[in-house]
Amino acid sequence: MKYYISPSLLAADFTRLGDEVKKIERGGAAMLHLDVMDGTFVPNISFGLPVIESLRPISSLIFDVHLMITEPHRYIERFAEAGADIITFHYESNSDVASTIELIKKAGKRVSLSISPDTPAEAIFPYLSELDMVLVMTVYPGFGGQKLIPATLQKVKALRDYITEHSLSVNIEVDGGISPANVADVARAGANVIVAGSSVFHADDPTAAISAMLQGASNT
Ligand code: DX5
Ligand code: ZN
Numbered sequence: 001m002k003y004y005i006s007p008s009l010l011a012a013d014f015t016r017l018g019d020e021v022k023k024i025e026r027g028g029a030a031m032l033h034l035d036v037m038d039g040t041f042v043p044n045i046s047f048g049l050p051v052i053e054s055l056r057p058i059s060s061l062i063f064d065v066h067l068m069i070t071e072p073h074r075y076i077e078r079f080a081e082a083g084a085d086i087i088t089f090h091y092e093s094n095s096d097v098a099s100t101i102e103l104i105k106k107a108g109k110r111v112s113l114s115i116s117p118d119t120p121a122e123a124i125f126p127y128l129s130e131l132d133m134v135l136v137m138t139v140y141p142g143f144g145g146q147k148l149i150p151a152t153l154q155k156v157k158a159l160r161d162y163i164t165e166h167s168l169s170v171n172i173e174v175d176g177g178i179s180p181a182n183v184a185d186v187a188r189a190g191a192n193v194i195v196a197g198s199s200v201f202h203a204d205d206p207t208a209a210i211s212a213m214l215q216g217a218s219n220t
Contacts, residue, residue: 006032064173
């Protein structure tokens with residue numbers, strides 16, 4: 001299994017975003033996780049298009065955009081133009097899932113669908129063959145720095161089993177409360193794209209944190 005670390009910008013120092021991104025790029029991150037929150041789908045507001053657009057020219061990381069917004073279908077084209085490589089939207093949002101998947105494909109971007117902790121894995125089985133990635137939230141979306149909810153890992157396992165049984169090639173991303181201490185648990189459950197906010201950006205040595213997570217995942 002190939003593993004990827006996708007540090008979440010939400011935990012970075014916002015007074016120096018460019019340097020923060022360059023630091024994790026040098027440190028071995030494969031992706032940059034960009035959490036877009038609208039204050040309605042989740043009870044928090046983060047950042048949006050201008051931040052992504054500004055960072056695009058300074059980084060060649062895969063921009064992994066996580067839309068926590070109510071009507072994602074209305075903004076797909078704009079996030080594609082801003083520089084997203086992967087666009088994740090939520091199953092629980094009020095956009096039609098099949099047509100939003102189509103919109104992302106039409107924009108030429110990789111498609112990913114996310115489920116929050118209360119949504120069962122089976123809800124997205126019908127869409128898996130159309131997806132490049134699924135994002136299993138391991139915390140309730142909205143805030144960084146929360147503790148991973150262990151029950152969500154059963155959903156990771158159910159999705160990995162389904163993907164394997166049907167010979168699909170879909171990455172499984174996990175997001176929320178992941179650190180070198182529990183990365184082996186998420187990898188063992190079947191996740192291969194690891195989002196990490198606080199455990200990378202708040203670490204004394206972010207490069208060491210990224211290496212520790214890659215190592216911890218690969219050793220499973
Ligand atoms: C939560 C966000 C996460 C968050 C992860 O709504 O989707 O990406 O930033 O942060 P940590 O790793 O600190 O839990
Ligand atoms: Zn996220």
